[in-house]
Amino acid sequence: DQQVKQNSPSLSVQEGRISILNCDYTNSMFDYFLWYKKYPAEGPTFLISISSIKDKNEDGRFTVFLNKSAKHLSLHIVPSQPGDSAVYFCAASAGYSGGSNYKLTFGKGTLLTVNP
Amino acid sequence: DTGVSQDPRHKITKRGQNVTFRCDPISEHNRLYWYRQTLGQGPEFLTYFQNEAQLEKSRLLSDRFSAERPKGSFSTLEIQRTEQGDSAMYLCASSLTFTSGGYNEQFFGPGTRLTVL
Numbered sequence: 256d257q258q259v260k261q262n263s264p265s266l267s268v269q270e271g272r273i274s275i276l277n278c279d280y281t282n283s284m285f286d287y288f289l290w291y292k293k294y295p296a297e298g299p300t301f302l303i304s305i306s307s308i309k310d311k312n313e314d315g316r317f318t319v320f321l322n323k324s325a326k327h328l329s330l331h332i333v334p335s336q337p338g339d340s341a342v343y344f345c346a347a348s349a350g351y352s353g354g355s356n357y358k359l360t361f362g363k364g365t366l367l368t369v370n371p
Numbered sequence: 372d373t374g375v376s377q378d379p380r381h382k383i384t385k386r387g388q389n390v391t392f393r394c395d396p397i398s399e400h401n402r403l404y405w406y407r408q409t410l411g412q413g414p415e416f417l418t419y420f421q422n423e424a425q426l427e428k429s430r431l432l433s434d435r436f437s438a439e440r441p442k443g444s445f446s447t448l449e450i451q452r453t454e455q456g457d458s459a460m461y462l463c464a465s466s467l468t469f470t471s472g473g474y475n476e477q478f479f480g481p482g483t484r485l486t487v488l
Contacts, residue, residue: 259413289476298375298462298479299414344413357402357427359477361413 258282261362274332278345285347293342335369375480383486391449392483396465406462
């Protein structure tokens with residue numbers, strides 16, 4: 256059973272527009288969420304994260320929103336650039352408040368293509 | 372380069388052979404993780420170490436898999452009697468640990484792609 260779901264396998268946007276990538280989770284024990292970006296033949300690269308005590312975290316062009324009641328988070332990229340084209344993984348962890356904050360559970364990823 | 376490194380990057384082997392992969396974490400990181408990624412899936416947790424102690428193993432890690440981190444630095448992942456279903460990308464990651472809780476991002480290496488013929 257997939258505990259972290261990314262229901263859109265792919266997304267295509269125009270350069271300069273907003274990219275919105277979505278992620279849903281089912282495990283209510285998850286309290287820390289991360290987005291990773293992955294280029295072909297490379298390992299995932301950490302992008303941005305958010306703990307469950309917040310509903311928004313912003314870092315430059317990247318913003319992550321968390322809706323705990325809906326068990327939903329989203330990553331907004333504004334403005335999108337061709338170099339953002341990659342697979343984006345949503346990941347979640349339990350135990351932020353102490354203890355077993357070790358294992359990441361990943362979604363299947365969304366392939367973002369930003370067209371010039 | 373001070374990131375996580377993995378060796379080899381690619382490994383092709385015949386079914387039934389043993390293979391061993393190596394991971395060198397970021398030097399000051401005391402936690403090391405192994406994940407496996409198959410086509411169309413996200414990485415799946417296999418096991419992790421805090422220093423030299425292996426603290427958790429996933430049910431995905433069958434008896435044919437063994438991981439070590441003998442001196443709390445680099446780690447090896449061995450697969451014995453490989454099967455075609457073992458074909459995947461094997462990712463290593465490392466992180467720091469705060470004793471008071473909180474979360475430290477995991478930094479991933481480039482992975483070892485295993486193909487079992």
